[in-house]
Amino acid sequence: MSNVDLTELPNKAPEYDLRDLLDAGCHFGHQRNKWNPQMDRFIYTQKDGVHIFDLAQTAEQLAKAYNYLYKLGKEGKTVLMLGTKRQAREVVKEVAEEAGMFYITSRWLGGFLTNWEQIGKSLKKMKKIEKNFAEDKYVGYTKFEQAQLKKELTRLRRFFEGMSALKKLPDVLIIVDPTREKIAVKEAALMAMPIVALVDTDGDPNLVDIAVPANDDAIKSVSFLVKQFGAAYLQGKNDK
DSSP states (O other), X not given: OOOOOOTTOOOOOOOOOHHHHHHTTTTEEEEGGGOOGXXXXXXXXXXXXXXXXXXXXHHHHHHHHHHHHHHHHHTTOOEEEXXXXXXXXXXXXXXXXXXXXXXXXXXXXXXXXXXXXXXHHHHHHHHHHHHHHHTTTTTTSOHHHHHHHHHHHHHHHHHHGGGTTOOSOOSEEEEEOTTTTHHHHHHHHHTTOOEEEEEOTTSXXXXXXXXXXXXXSSHHHHHHHHHHHHHHHHHHHHTO
């Protein structure tokens, strides 16, 4: 985890109505036997063996994340949103594209942050193949060679679909479910890269800079929170 100064954030977050968080199902955690004790401070109670979040704290942490992402947008910082679980992929792609963030929804490539030089080469390779196809530079190649190039392009696009314009390491990561994305969390820690994360009761909030404690399994909950992240960053960009 990096040392991010959160003491002087702008006050731009909306006043979150706890009923909206409740309606989105943000309050449901995991089964009690799957919890991480580090999340204890965010848990209000348990019902039928399932932990229930303290939504007042969820709203407080979400406001902090909103203000931080607003600041990043206003400063022109580069943000990468990571969400590979089924419940997150669609909304992460939609929100990131709308807000002008980069995104990963397929899977995290080991070394993405710690071996950026190699990742950068793969990105350049993808763009070169795309450009050559667009300009009919492979016309003289055999059908087999063209098929192999298309296969390689499909593979590269699967990994780098949301990052084609990324020219340097991102400044900040947004992660849906850091427990699932533990490799990304470790790499970010090695690079002292800040993380904003949606953390369920099985996660460790101490591994990220701003933990928003909430349900990371329900599509409605994930969608509500990810859209707030995007809105914050976009508002900051528009207020430059």
